[in-house]
Amino acid sequence: MVREGRHSATDEDRFPGYDVANKRDTLSWDAVTRTAINRRLAVPHEPRFLAPPQWRTLDALCRRILPQPADRPPIPLAALLDATLCAGGTQGFRVHPLPHDPDAWKHGLDALDAEAREQFGAAFCELAEDTQDSLLVQAQNGKLHNPAWDPMTAQLFFEKRILVDIPAMYYSHPTAWNEIGFGGPASPRGYVRMELNRRDPWEAVERKPGHEAEARLQNRHVG
Amino acid sequence: MDRPRAVDGRAPDVFDPAGGHVPMRMYPETEEVDFAIVGTGAGGGTLAARLSELGFSVVAFDAGPYFRPLEDFASDETEQNKLYWLDHRVCDGENPIKMGGNNSGKAVGGSTVHFAMVSLRFRPEWFRSRSALGYGVDWPIDWRDMWRYYAQAERAIGVSGPVTYPWGPHRPRYPYRAHEMNSAAKLLARGCEALGYRWTETPLATVSAPRGKSPPCVYRGFCRFGCSTNAKQSALIVWIPRALKAGAEIRDLAMVGRIETDAAGRATGVHYHRSGTWRFQRARNVVVAGYAVETPRLLLNSANARFPDGLANSSGLVGRNLMTQSNQAAWGRMDDEVRWYKGPPSLAITEHWNYEDRGKDFHGGYCWMAQGPLPIEWVSVQTGARGLWGERLRREMMDYNHQIGVKMVGEMLPDEANRVTLADEVDQYGLRVARITYRWGDNDKRLIQHALRQMMMSLEAIGATNRFVQEDDTNHLAGTARMGFDRDSSVVNADCRSWDIPNLWVCDGSVFPTVGGVNPALTIQTIAMRTADRIKTLAQRGEL
Numbered sequence: 072m073v074r075e076g077r078h079s080a081t082d083e084d085r086f087p088g089y090d091v092a093n094k095r096d097t098l099s100w101d102a103v104t105r106t107a108i109n110r111r112l113a114v115p116h117e118p119r120f121l122a123p124p125q126w127r128t129l130d131a132l133c134r135r136i137l138p139q140p141a142d143r144p145p146i147p148l149a150a151l152l153d154a155t156l157c158a159g160g161t162q163g164f165r166v167h168p169l170p171h172d173p174d175a176w177k178h179g180l181d182a183l184d185a186e187a188r189e190q191f192g193a194a195f196c197e198l199a200e201d202t203q204d205s206l207l208v209q210a211q212n213g214k215l216h217n218p219a220w221d222p223m224t225a226q227l228f229f230e231k232r233i234l235v236d237i238p239a240m241y242y243s244h245p246t247a248w249n250e251i252g253f254g255g256p257a258s259p260r261g262y263v264r265m266e267l268n269r270r271d272p273w274e275a276v277e278r279k280p281g282h283e284a285e286a287r288l289q290n291r292h293v294g
Numbered sequence: 295m296d297r298p299r300a301v302d303g304r305a306p307d308v309f310d311p312a313g314g315h316v317p318m319r320m321y322p323e324t325e326e327v328d329f330a331i332v333g334t335g336a337g338g339g340t341l342a343a344r345l346s347e348l349g350f351s352v353v354a355f356d357a358g359p360y361f362r363p364l365e366d367f368a369s370d371e372t373e374q375n376k377l378y379w380l381d382h383r384v385c386d387g388e389n390p391i392k393m394g395g396n397n398s399g400k401a402v403g404g405s406t407v408h409f410a411m412v413s414l415r416f417r418p419e420w421f422r423s424r425s426a427l428g429y430g431v432d433w434p435i436d437w438r439d440m441w442r443y444y445a446q447a448e449r450a451i452g453v454s455g456p457v458t459y460p461w462g463p464h465r466p467r468y469p470y471r472a473h474e475m476n477s478a479a480k481l482l483a484r485g486c487e488a489l490g491y492r493w494t495e496t497p498l499a500t501v502s503a504p505r506g507k508s509p510p511c512v513y514r515g516f517c518r519f520g521c522s523t524n525a526k527q528s529a530l531i532v533w534i535p536r537a538l539k540a541g542a543e544i545r546d547l548a549m550v551g552r553i554e555t556d557a558a559g560r561a562t563g564v565h566y567h568r569s570g571t572w573r574f575q576r577a578r579n580v581v582v583a584g585y586a587v588e589t590p591r592l593l594l595n596s597a598n599a600r601f602p603d604g605l606a607n608s609s610g611l612v613g614r615n616l617m618t619q620s621n622q623a624a625w626g627r628m629d630d631e632v633r634w635y636k637g638p639p640s641l642a643i644t645e646h647w648n649y650e651d652r653g654k655d656f657h658g659g660y661c662w663m664a665q666g667p668l669p670i671e672w673v674s675v676q677t678g679a680r681g682l683w684g685e686r687l688r689r690e691m692m693d694y695n696h697q698i699g700v701k702m703v704g705e706m707l708p709d710e711a712n713r714v715t716l717a718d719e720v721d722q723y724g725l726r727v728a729r730i731t732y733r734w735g736d737n738d739k740r741l742i743q744h745a746l747r748q749m750m751m752s753l754e755a756i757g758a759t760n761r762f763v764q765e766d767d768t769n770h771l772a773g774t775a776r777m778g779f780d781r782d783s784s785v786v787n788a789d790c791r792s793w794d795i796p797n798l799w800v801c802d803g804s805v806f807p808t809v810g811g812v813n814p815a816l817t818i819q820t821i822a823m824r825t826a827d828r829i830k831t832l833a834q835r836g837e838l
């Protein structure tokens with residue numbers, strides 16, 4: 072397991088002021104890309120595929136898999152995943168004995184909740200964050216064996232669904248691209264400067280110690 | 295895209311940004327066409343073009359949609375899931391294969407629509423790996439024959455590559471100049487030099503100068519999600535337009551569910567599902583080119599009273615000897631800003647361990663290439679290889695622009711127990727889905743460990759920190775309808791013709807007896823070009 076205490080504040084905002092959406096009307100975004108991203112940003116914040124208790128479990132789970140800083144609107148992970156499952160799922164194939172993704176998710180969320188109730192007498196979403204984490208560590212390490220998981224296993228669900236689908240939702244969102252300094256959409260204009268340590272004027276500037284204002288200024292002109 | 299676009303005597307113009315069309319010849323279903331081809335990817339697309347250019351009447355079917363890249367392809371990993379085969383499949387075995395976007399496409403143009411364009415030749419000895427190198431099984435095709443067709447294929451798809459290739463016998467210079475290497479490629483080169491290995495610019499099927507209606511590559515880096523500029527020389531923009539021009543008909547969103555045979559045991563045509571109904575196209579010959587999972591699935595699903603074990607399966611080998619390629623990687627972090635998302639992902643390569651046999655404790659070879667995963671793929675490495683989640687994961691991801699990595703393409707050996715069979719569940723067409731069972735052999739595992747050590751050394755040599763290995767990844771598929779010398783030990787002969795049913799052919803990645811240590815698409819296209827010429831010769835001799 073792989074969590075650490077709170078990150079130091081200096082790690083936040085590695086690309087101060089960078090907003091990939093500023094490129095929306097430049098040569099880096101074409102019409103089909105704009106439409107796709109618009110649709111993603113407009114995802115309804117309510118369950119259409121999952122039942123309300125499953126949605127609450129999923130929402131709590133997403134907060135542990137990818138905790139988000141409080142100073143910006145969160146990426147609506149549960150909503151994005153629900154919409155994906157509503158459209159039939161993410162991958163098409165299933166690894167035996169997991170069912171196909173939509174069923175695996177319903178089943179897995181129910182089982183996680185059943186596990187929480189058995190071990191702690193409360194729904195997963197009502198548990199303290201540390202308790203939620205300890206359950207997830209047990210799932211990751213193959214230590215959860217509530218019959219509610221049958222015929223899948225908690226470990227397989229954790230590995231093949233939780234750790235695959237939730238991060239895929241997070242890094243499909245422009246907010247996440249800002250956080251990691253990814254250039255984002257790039258068509259028809261691609262890139263020109265491919266050398267080490269070179270950037271095109273339409274790429275994010277990483278802040279260097281003592282040069283935050285400079286980075287912020289340059290990032291304002293990314294586009 | 296739920297309605298076919300290639301209808302009413304016209305097909306989408308793949309070079310038009312606004313819904314344009316090109317004329318397309320159409321054949322009535324009652325007409326017995328010379329060839330019905332199932333699948334329009336590296337194998338089927340190439341064959342459709344060449345056979346129609348040689349004067350045969352051709353109808354080619356693809357279960358997937360017919361895209362116009364300029365208007366349909368977004369610069370977005372998620373949206374572009376629409377290129378992949380996402381119909382149900384079941385994966386099991388000790389090392390289940392990851393399918394979906396990792397492994398196969400569903401579109402006119404097949405997997406070449408989203409492939410990474412790496413276009414490599416086999417090492418000549420691999421065509422005789424049993425007799426020359428002592429493992430696997432020999433191919434029934436001579437390497438010199440392949441070498442001639444490789445050159446033709448490279449010209450046909452305008453490969454950009456170096457003037458002199460460092461390994462193997464002489465080959466002509468690549469038709470287009472090599473691309474500028476991005477920083478990830480330059481770091482690969484630095485690592486190789488530190489280890490004393492040669493490296494080169496990767497031969498890529500994306501042009502470095504204008505070619506017909508294709509502009510040069512703009513280094514946008516979304517190659518694996520479809521090329522929205524048409525710089526990439528996929529089957530969709532190279533072979534399919536050639537096929538149309540020569541009089542072939544393409545049927546998009548047309549899923550072939552069964553091949554029909556008659557009392558004499560010959561194929562008579564294909565049953566296919568299009569626009570909500572099952573239809574039947576008559577044909578003198580049927581070619582299956584659905585890639586190494588769908589091809590055996592279709593042959594098995596076509597079982598009938600005369601061929602109860604499936605078509606072309608008297609050897610029992612249809613679906614067996616499935617091979618994927620080891621695709622493990624080593625990753626690390628540079629203090630420099632690398633920004634590996636710029637440019638095609640694999641701009642430099644070393645084939646050192648494909649051509650050097652000394653010092654190996656395993657059979658086979660591998661190459662490794664520079665990498666440039668986009669964020670969703672990269673996070674799947676962080677979660678899959680390291681099990682990261684929580685705040686730690688989010689922080690690690692912030693190093694995205696400093697990340698560096700090299701990834702192998704390694705040979706896995708054929709094993710009859712690795713196979714495609716039919717599962718009990720059915721798909722949206724009511725057809726039984728493929729069950730894909732896979733296990734790495736001991737040789738495979740030794741090869742992977744060797745490669746991981748080597749790749750880690752190369753990262754260490756360039757000063758990469760926070761290094762880690764990704765142990766569980768595979769890519770590319772082959773082997774499930776292998777070609778060979780006789781009907782007992784293979785499904786098709788050197789001409790890709792079934793031993794059992796003389797007018798049934800298989801022409802795609804399934805026919806590979808072994809996979810070698812390079813990406814397969816150029817070899818698939820090369821075999822298809824050769825097959826077309828062989829069919830012409832057989833026809834002239836009255837032997838079709």
Ligand SMILES: Cc1cc2nc3c(=O)[nH]c(=O)nc-3n(C[C@H](O)[C@H](O)[C@H](O)COP(=O)(O)OP(=O)(O)OC[C@H]3O[C@@H](n4cnc5c(N)ncnc54)[C@H](O)[C@@H]3O)c2cc1C
Nearest residue numbers: 333335336337357404405410411412550584802803813815
């Ligand atoms: C992400 C990724 C990157 C890759 N990068 C490279 C690379 O850089 N270099 C390389 O050499 N290779 C690469 N490959 C592999 C390469 O793309 C494939 O090996 C190659 O395209 C296979 O050719 P094929 O003709 O066998 O099948 P495909 O090209 O997959 O074509 C098969 C077609 O058949 C259709 N089909 C299947 N069954 C039916 C049916 N029953 N009815 C109708 N249609 C059907 C499918 O829809 C599909 O369009 C990559 C693959 C992936 C997934």
Ligand code: SF4
Nearest residue numbers: 511512514515517521
């Ligand atoms: S980098 Fe080049 S080949 Fe790749 S998608 Fe962009 S233009 Fe196409």
